[in-house]
Structures are given as structure tokens and as C-alpha cells.
Amino acid sequence: APSLAAAHTCFTDFPAPDVSLSRKLGAEFVGTFILIFAATAGPIVNQKYSNSETLIGNAACAGLAVMIIILSTGHISGAHLNPSLTIAFAALRHFPWAQVPAYILAQVSASICASFALKGVFHPFMSGGVTVPTVSTGQAFALEFLITFNLLFVVTAVATDTRAVGELAGIAVGATVMLNILIAGPSSGASMNPVRTLGPAVAAGNYTVIWIYFLAPTLGALAGAGVYTLVKLQGEGEQPREVRSFRRYSDCLKGYTLMSANGSVLAYMVWLGWIILSFIPLLEFDNPATIVGI
Amino acid sequence: APSLAAAHTCFTDFPAPDVSLSRKLGAEFVGTFILIFAATAGPIVNQKYSNSETLIGNAACAGLAVMIIILSTGHISGAHLNPSLTIAFAALRHFPWAQVPAYILAQVSASICASFALKGVFHPFMSGGVTVPTVSTGQAFALEFLITFNLLFVVTAVATDTRAVGELAGIAVGATVMLNILIAGPSSGASMNPVRTLGPAVAAGNYTVIWIYFLAPTLGALAGAGVYTLVKLQGEGEQPREVRSFRRYSDCLKGYTLMSANGSVLAYMVWLGWIILSFIPLLEFDNPATIVGI
């Protein structure tokens, strides 16, 4: 039945409003607990047991956890598990802003619970699986931006576009997380998620450049979700004289219509290239010293 | 056609009552044999061939075995493969209590057969793939509890909730097993299953703290299946004045209705947090000495 929440929802393939918020938050809490427990256990086990986990084992921990959580709770809460993702979906009007604080609260609580549970079961838990850059701050920022861009590009495609392969969404998103850790794990820790960094930082008392892991994933998530939406819209708005023929969700996307109507191949490439290249001046090009955290 | 077995079954997506018990037990025996053979072979090969298996190889052995058994026998016996799972499903009325003893007998027989087959084909079979903690007893108990919680949360979601992605059930459950071994393999052996521990213990004559592997997985399984059921019910019972409008399987779940009607976000979090934190006092915080078994 239509409710307050429905007023904020434009896509019919999202959880229907009859799913109560408390149930969603319960699923979000359990899901985020499992994710943070698994993704942080990898580096801890690796340190405790003489590199037995290996990089691909660490990557598999987080990727498999994301996959199984999406397959088991995706139909309840959407399985965000990540404040950056929740914010990006809200910004693109795929999720009601009114529920954002509650989701983030559940994610933060789960992250801290999971980190203290790890402290207990793996005591002494070494550096505690914290994500600390081994490269320059600028490089870590750029890496976290790029991998979260990649993550949200895929998530938006499989979650919002009915023409994409929604049934395989859990596999696609889990694979993206695994890939991103293979790329950025030894450099920035491949957090992609403020609560992946927050909980372990609290449990270990190590807050080194923690702001990177709050800001870069959120900006990357907005960019990734936005670029996918642009690529999709470009096709919808191919005939700019007939923008009125958009499908029913066009009302949600008025903000992008003008951009889309004027869009062109060059616009995409220039815009995306600009995002990437604009980070290169930030880079400090200092030599990575030691590998910490993974 | 309705039969005696049907009286115990509330969910229509479970094996229909026309599947004979002896056929189910045959499938359960073969499935458990393959699982125990594969999951125990990993650590044995690792010890015999100078760590060639690696942790992720051990994890893949058990995860792939679970996946292929679910895909090939899930439609016959449900592919429990695990007394803790059988008990948890019976407790939640997803499986008839009357069949529990026969299932456990088949699982135990298969486990012992597989372990002696391994003793023959890999002789000398080293420590025989037994699961013995390398951390404190309390930590091993907590780890086995947590990973079995995780396993049953996922199993209950993909097996009982028609809104979850049942077709990918084999992949989801196999991935959960693989993940759990990546997390807990070097610490507790990541048994999750009394018969994963029992058979190899008999074949190797090593019964070190075997009670952990009987008790913790069973409690974890009950908690994991219960929490998923609660999360699901919370949504169903959102409007507590209309509990009579529950779907047809509500009769099975009367015991949970009151809990659900009073449920709230806080209740979930407090309850779950309590479970986890209640184990931390148990932990003895002794230093892990050596890695045994994996």
C-alpha cells in the first residue's frame, strides 16, 4: 500500500514499502556484522598465521561475504552494508533520505560489534585488520575513489536496471569487491566502505588518516552511480526533442535531463577523464615503505 | 499425496512427502561421504605435500564439495550433511523430528567410512585432518559458534524463504563454507559440523576437546536459523493488530508471534549483541602456540 516511504521511491524494483523499517534494519545489522567480521578477519588471520591467508584469500573473504549477504538479505534490506552506498543511492533517489540515518546507525553499530568480537576471538589480534595506506595519502585517496567508483558502477547497473542481470547481482557485486581488494589491498587496504575502516580503527585505537576512508569512498560512490545513470540516460534521451516520452521514472531524474539531452560521446570521456586526471596532481609520489594491515 | 510425514511439514518448498525416507538417506550418506572425504583431504594433502594446498585450497575443498552436493542431491534429501543443521531445521519445524535420528545415523556412518577411506588412500595420513584448536578453548568455542551462526543464517534464507534466490542456493551455501574456513581454519579448524570432526577423530584416535565441535555448531546453528526467522517475521508482523492475516504457514510459527509482535530494532541488536558479548568472558586469552590440523 502507498505510504510515506513510497513518496521517495521511484523504481519499482526496489523493496516495496510494506517491508517494515525495523526488519530492514535488523537485516542490515546482521549483514554488516557478517561482512565486517569476515573482511577484517582475513588480514588478522594473515598476520597471526605467517601469511597463510595470502592476498587472494583476503579478497575472497570480503567478496564471498558480500555475495552471501546479498543472496540472503538482499530481498529484505537491499544489503547496502556501506554508508557510502546508502548516501549514493539516496542522492540518485533510489533510496529515501528519511531512512539514511537509521541505516548508517545500524551499519556503524554492526561494525563496532564485529570489531570487538574479532578482538575477543583472535586475541592477540595484532594490528587488528585496520586499513592504513602504505602509499602516499594522495595515492590512497585516488585508489579508494577509483575502486568505489567501480563498485557503485556495477551495483547501480545490477540493482537498478531491469535490463541488466539482476539474478546474478550477488555474484557480480561480490566479484567486484574481490577484484578491488586484489587491486588495492596492499596499497590502501581496499576499504571502499567507511564502516569497514571505522570499527577496526576503534577496536585497535588506530585512526591514521581515517578521513580518507570516509571521504574517498563517498565521492567515488556518487561518481560511480552517477556515471552509470548517465550512460543509461544517454540512450533514453537519444532523441532530445522527445524527452517527454521518457518512462515513468523520468520525474525522478529531471535534474539529469538537460545534461542528457546535450550529452555526447566526448562529454562522457572528457568528464570521466577529468575526474581521474584531477587526482594525479594530488599524488605525492613518495615511495611506499612497508605493508601495513594486509 | 498427504502422508504421515506431511503432518510435520509446513513449508511447501521442502522435499515433498512422496520422497521416500530410504532414498533420502541414501543421498544423505553419499553426500556426507563426499563432503567429509573432500574437506578432510585438504589438510591431509597440505601436510603430506609441504603446504601445497594452502588455506584457500582447503577452503575451496569444503566449499566446492558442499556446492556440488547441494546441486546434485539437494532435490532428494535436502543435503543437510550436518547433524547441527538437521537439529536446527527440526527445531524451527522445517524438518520432521521423526526423521532426525535416521539422518544423523546416515551422517555419522558416512563420516566414519570417509575417514577410514582417507586413512587408506593417503597412508601415512599424518595428523589425519582432525580439527583441534590452536587458540584457547573459549576462543575456539566462540569461533565455531559464530561461523555456524553465519552458515545457518544463509542456509535458512536461501532454503526457506521463497523470496530469496533459491536457484543459487548451492552457490551461496558453498561460498559460506569456504568463507568460514578462510576465517577460522587456522584457529579452530572451521568444522561447523559434528561429523566433520567425529570421523577424522575416530580414524586418527585424537579426541582433543571434541565436545566443542558437538556443542558450539549446534548452538550456533539454532541461533543462526532463529535470527533469520526473526528478521523475516518482524516484517510479517509489522502490523501487530492483524496477526491473523499471516500466510498459511503461520500455524507453525505461533511460538514466535508474540516475540515478533513486540519486536523492535533495539530488540534485535541487543539480543544479537548479547549473544556475541556473552562469549567474551569465556575467552582465556592464552597465546596460540602452534597450528595444528590445517
Place this chain on the structure above:
Amino acid sequence: APSLAAAHTCFTDFPAPDVSLSRKLGAEFVGTFILIFAATAGPIVNQKYSNSETLIGNAACAGLAVMIIILSTGHISGAHLNPSLTIAFAALRHFPWAQVPAYILAQVSASICASFALKGVFHPFMSGGVTVPTVSTGQAFALEFLITFNLLFVVTAVATDTRAVGELAGIAVGATVMLNILIAGPSSGASMNPVRTLGPAVAAGNYTVIWIYFLAPTLGALAGAGVYTLVKLQGEGEQPREVRSFRRYSDCLKGYTLMSANGSVLAYMVWLGWIILSFIPLLEFDNPATIVGI
């Protein structure tokens, strides 16, 4: 349209008779070429590049190859790729005996072509990826029997039983091959397939105990396919007084009807246990010396 081939085919979910034999053989040749090239390249690369492949890499080579070949040619030829599988399917009347010689000829040709291609592209190709036991002959025989049993149990389930998850057949069978190499790779080479052994043996001129790899996989394949058929039939024959109500393919399976009608839980377990235990006296229990081939 009904043809000569149809007279031999009882299961409607197999390639329809309008698929010409020459097309099937072309697909079988290309598929087996890719499989033998991939599965044999793993050990060769491992030897040439200082153990860079690792056991799980070798396992992934063969498992991924089987998966992609089933997904791309399964609808044409059934993607047997293995004389033992072809013989087992023919014995269980899932495949016409008249086509067996042509299939085996295509498989053998492809195996030899692939092995000589490897000799060229990886020259010097070290021990050439041959499968030679590092354990006793009896142990290698038992291992090859057991892993091929496992393979055919899964293949028969996903290929012949419409209630199993046929769409995921490629994934299930590829996973089984990967699992079997993780179990038996360092011991027996985990051939499971006479032509996996034959081609590399010819190219490298190394025929050490090659008879094991012809006999054990074929016996294991017959046992695995047979046991799955028994487990399935037991359910069908639950009410032995009404065996006439079998589905239309019952005519193919008359030979098993009596066995099924008298079947019981004990029969399964005793029979299977007998198979496994009967190999243990064969074992010579000599100590494995060195790892060859993988």
C-alpha cells in the same frame, strides 16, 4: 524427427536426434582439445616457472576449462570430453553405444593434438604434465576410482535428472573437477580421464603405470553414474507394488527395477561401503617418495 539414433535415446533432455553426428564430433574435438591443453598446461607452467601456478591454479585450469566447454558446446555434443564418461553414459543407456567409438576417436585425436601443441609452445616442456602416481599403485588406483565416482555422481545428477539444477550444470561439473584436483592432484595427478593421461604420455614418451588411468576412471565412472541412478530409482520404486506406474523412461531401466524394488537403506550403505573398503586391501602402504607431475 525420429531417426535411428532416437531408438537408443530414452531421456528427452539429451541432445535431440536432429543434431548431426559430425557436428557433435567437431564440438567434441574442439572441446577436448581445449580441456587437455588447459589441464596439462597447468603442471607444465608450474614446473617451468618455479611453482608459480600452485595447486589451486592447476585445479582452476582444469575446472574452468570444463565449465566453459560445457557452457559453449554442451548443447551440441553433450561435452563428454572423457571416454570413461562416454562409456558410463552408454552403459546406463543415456547415450547410444553406436556413437561411442566415434566419440572416443575424437577425444583421443584431440588429446594427442593438444599435447603436441603444448610441446611446441612450451618447449622445453619439462616432464610434460604427465600424470604419474607419487603414492603406491593401489592408492593411486583407489584415488582415481573415488574421484571419478564423485565426478560421475554429479554429472549424472545435473545432466539426467530434470529436478536437479540443469542450468548450473557447467558450474557444478567444473567445480567437481577442480575439487578432485585439489584432493588428488599431488598424489595421482587427478586424471579422471583416460585421454587426460594418454596424450601427454605420448608427447612425453612416459607411460608409467598408464593402465591405472584407463581402468580406474572407467570403473569409477560406472559406479558413480550407477549409484546416482540407484538413489534416484529408490524413490521412484518406493511403492514396489506399483512399479508399472513408472514414468515413460522406465522401459530403459528395467534392469534396475528389481534391485530398486528390494532396495533399502542398508543395501545402499553396505554396497557403497563394500566398494570403498574392497580397495583398501589393494593398498601397498609404501611411503610416497617425491612429487612428480604436479
Place this chain on the structure above:
Amino acid sequence: APSLAAAHTCFTDFPAPDVSLSRKLGAEFVGTFILIFAATAGPIVNQKYSNSETLIGNAACAGLAVMIIILSTGHISGAHLNPSLTIAFAALRHFPWAQVPAYILAQVSASICASFALKGVFHPFMSGGVTVPTVSTGQAFALEFLITFNLLFVVTAVATDTRAVGELAGIAVGATVMLNILIAGPSSGASMNPVRTLGPAVAAGNYTVIWIYFLAPTLGALAGAGVYTLVKLQGEGEQPREVRSFRRYSDCLKGYTLMSANGSVLAYMVWLGWIILSFIPLLEFDNPATIVGI
């Protein structure tokens, strides 16, 4: 609605002509950027962090990237990501020649952008993930030919044949890429793709035998797509007297009809064997010296 593009399109299971070219190019740019970034990051991380990536990690980087890009952009642009694939599809009339230059331009731009982004975020980026043979030039050429043959055989099967398992296309193609890197990574770099080689070569200023990586993948792609088409056609043309009864796309394939009508098992085997064996004389059989690039 029918358009100019439709005149070039014969297969109805390809992107419909109402998908605008600029949208396709946007998706192709983002997809190729993610692929080249991921596939090249693997070897760079491996060099920077003392072999932490391992061969299977490198293989997973590229395979997972291909999979997630197909799942997220396959419905928009077809996710070619590879000039050799674009050319092979155009040659087999699965893709309009008129769009080939724009696709290749997008792929080349994305490759160069991704390589310079890697240079920034991983500075110093060591040998930069370039693909340089460690075996003889002839061997590298043959390997690149064979693995691209394998790739396009699978891609053509899952993308063009409605009887193959199209839903799993992303998984099948990703698995093929992963397999090919496990086979050829340490020898030729397992490029399979001119733009996988071009961008990193430009960023690192290393153009060693770059022509191999332009020519061999393109020839391999044509052969792989062609052989699958032949195998498929053979079945269609089984009764050569009735070639007029071909399905509607037969007009596209007139060029192959005669070949198909005369096709036979021997023709396949001789032709394929000839392709493979014709490369062996090229091989110089020099000893591989050192491993470069991976």
C-alpha cells in the same frame, strides 16, 4: 524501429538498433577503462609487493573484471572491450562494420587513460604491467593465437547461439579470461587484446615485439569465432539438399553454406590441426630466460 544500423545486423539477440551509438561508446569506454585498470594492476601490485598477487591473483583480476563489466554493461554496448573481438564479430556479420572505428577509438582511449591512472596511483609502477614474452617470439605468437581462439570460441557460443546458456555469459567469458592467464601469463603475458598491451606500453615506453599482440589476437579471434560458427552450421546443414530451409539469419551466412554443405568430421579436424601445427615451424625453441611483466 528499423534504422541504418539494422541493415547490418542479422542476429536478433544483439543490442537492438534503438540503443544509441554514443551511449554504447560511453559504456565501452568505462568498461575498457575498468578492465585495463584491473588487468594491468595485477602484475604491478605483484612486482611492488614481493609477489603477493601470485599468478592466480593476476588471473582473477582480469577474469573478474571481464565478468562484472559484461554483467553491468553487456546489455548496453555488448561489452567488447577488445578490438580483436570487435573485428571478429564484424567479420562474421554479428556487428556492423560502420561502428568498428568508433568502438576501437573508445577502447584505445580507455586503455591509455587507465594506464596513466595506474602510473599515478602506483608510482613508482615498476615495469608497468607491460606484456613482454619470456619465451621465443614464435611461441608467444602461437600462445596468443591459441588463447584468443579459445576466448572467441566461447564468446561466440554464449553470445550468438540462443541454445547456449546466455544468462551465464558473463561468468563463462570471465572464466575463459582467467583460464587463459593461468595458461599463458608467465610466458606471453596472456594479453588476448591489443589494447591490453597498447596502453601499458605507451605509459611505460616499452614497445618490445608489440606487433605480436596486435596480430596474433586478431587472427586467433577470427579463427575462434569462425570455428564455432562452422561447428554450429554443420548441424544446420546436415541435410545439404535442403539448405533453403535455414532459419532467417541464413542470408548472412551464405558465404559459409557451401563449406558447411561439404563439411565432414575429417574436415574439421584437418583444418584445425593444420592451424595449430602450422605455427610449430615458427617456433624458435630458445630457452626462456627470465620472467618479465608477470
